[in-house]
Amino acid sequence: MKKFLFFTLCSLLTSSAMAALSSTETRIVNHIDNTNPQAVELLEHIVNINSGTMNFAGVRNVANVLIPEFKKLGFKAHFEEGTTFNRAGHLIAELQSGKGPKILLIGHLDTVFEADSPFQQFELLDNNQAKGPGISDMKGGDIIILQSLKALKDAGELADMNIKVVMTGDEELSGRPLALSKKALIDAAEWADIAIGFEGGDGKAVTANISRRGTVDWTLTVKGNAAHSSQVFSDEVGAGAIYEVSRILHRFYQELRSESLLTFNPGRIMGGTTVEHDKANNSGSVFGKNNVVAQSAIVTGDIRSLSLQQLTRVENKMRSIVAEHLPQTEADISFGEGYPPMAPSEGNKKLLSLYSRISQDLGQGEVVAVNPLDAGAADVSFTAEFVDMAIDGLGLSGSGGHTVEERADLNALSAQTKRAALLLYRLKYR
Template identity: 25%
Template sequence: MTSLTATENAAIERAADAPMLSQVEQWAAINSGTGNLAGLKRVAGELADAFSVLPGEVRLVAADPVESVDAAGQVNIVQRGDHLHLRVRPDAPVQLLLTGHMDTVFAADHPFQTLKWLEPGVLNGPGTADMKAGISVILAALSALEASPLAERVGYDVMINSDEETGSQASARLIAELAKGKTAALTYEPALPDGTLAGARPGSGNFSVVVHGLSAHAGRNPDDGRNALLAAADLALRLATLKSPTLKVNPAKIDGGGPNNVVPDSAILRVNMRPATPEAMVEAEAALRDAIAAVSREHDVHCHVHGGFNRPPKPLDPAATRLFELVQGCGAALGLPPIGWNATGGVCDGNNIAACGIPVVDTMGPRGGAIHSADEFLIVDSLAERARLSALTLMRIAERGTV
């Protein structure tokens, strides 16, 4: 176990004393589903006020426009909420990126809207673990760093986006811009209940394949038609066969069809693909094109593909492994149970950051679980635990000047 210096002790205790629970309760009480622009605006305003205690200027950055294919096959522009950005000491020798997201998966009309205690120390509520608690930890750790004599050695950007839960298409450009030149990055998705971190992650791509067929009478002349729904179903089955140890494929939905007596002339297949490696991603793109070409030819239909791989795979390279080991060493110095990390099938903004060549640990948030469900919970004691861990990690990167 590495001993703590007096400076480190002072910082980690300051971080632990931050009013994180009250912040989580306040922020989680506001619905901020990705599509709830009014709720996101309220949360962004509260976060801007909270982060204004740090040096630098807090700004709200307009979201990039996002295209979406509706059930009729039409491409529409979807508006997302503003993202929060804070930049501090951009000329310091060590530059870090800390990221989180203010949105949740729970829409404004979702029944899961309130907080309750499941048992002492376990708080249930929308966005408690994923990830308003993580945002409170970012603020606590940085506030502790700012009170430390090491603060002048390190600069940082904080980015809290509004669309992480839907793939960060409206913030991907901002993430890539802020990741440039950084020494390391920390992202505050929740750790598992036992404290395990997410290590390697697959990539993720969402595709909408619009199939254009030809309508005809289902009884009089069905052979004159080109059944788009049948072609979409055939494509779904072909794509499902692409599953392998390095690729997960989930044909998720088919929109289309109509009256039983009409051969359907349009359908939209929605599919998610998760390649484990960059090579698997390239192969998946080629296989998707080949399957679409075969279906188009055999069913005499025309297909248009919308979407792509918005989350590149995140393997653990040597720099990322060193950062994980630094966090692990900080946990040992704090007397925490050994911190490990495992590969996971989920994706997050850590994928995008790693694709910029920046080492990132993307589960620095408090411990919790059952995320994306009405059983979501936060282990409240881990707020102080993870604030200490983050503060110490930041300080040791500042001391070393590297990971």
């Protein structure tokens, strides 16, 4: 099925490159235009529900608003509790009728704005712009998913499709272990042929993501011999922990920064006689004196890479650098769980080409790929190894994400919903 889908999509790209929309597509577009005021109203409603990741009740409340909307469309929809991974849980909606490709649509319910944030309300601005917590990241994308499906239903095209929707409740702060918190998403990806994410991408309506860099955390722990500073560099005392940390980080900088599309960042460093690291709260405490050789040091950071092969190569290189050691020191580096990369596969490129063709047929112009350096990790990355093709960044365009200036262009809501709905429609008739 999946290999067949890839090759048949190639022919679809040619046949769909028509300037005019079909009568069914015109009906889909008209429905989106006619119902856009209701879409904006629903968007305002869910933006005004605080759903910071750790506000479990708020995340569930957003799901409780959306689940009945999916059920009206014929989906089986429910909220899957996240007790086992210490998060609220996920919204899952399914429509399986046995016709056409299996398509996974990805959204998320949570935002970075917790219940104590001063940024809580939808606010309409000039030129049909709006501010609000999570309006572009990514409640606008959730509305695009829902409105696209409503338009397909109105056109009589939804009932016999195969679609799963997963809206996670922990995209902004993933539950642990990831094997549990991302299980619903991975299970859906194993079922699917195509994965489509509705994050906002780089915030521009003329771009989409066909690749995303993965990210993993790392922790470097270094030990040295505590002694009076007058004895530093002696055979018995050696270099101390802080010199060893400096050596390692400088080597990382020298030998890894030439890797294409790779970034590695030490975000926190502590060193001295004693170090207490509070990993859960991203903090710690240090005691040390200028006349004492440092006994301990800890550095934490992340790596962002474009492929699993690149990540493996970089991790091995970091381990080899760490293992060399200055005199009388020892060091260890460990790598944690993280988001896998989504490499720019041929299938992803074909899917972008189809999406761009639809945008042009709608008079909205070409859509091009986002530079992976300009996009962070996202839930779609967990699907990449299981599906034939994936794309992300189809959500509502905006700016100021993760800040109290987060805003979205409401003029783009209907336009971007049209593209998403026609993408689903044309994929149905691959």
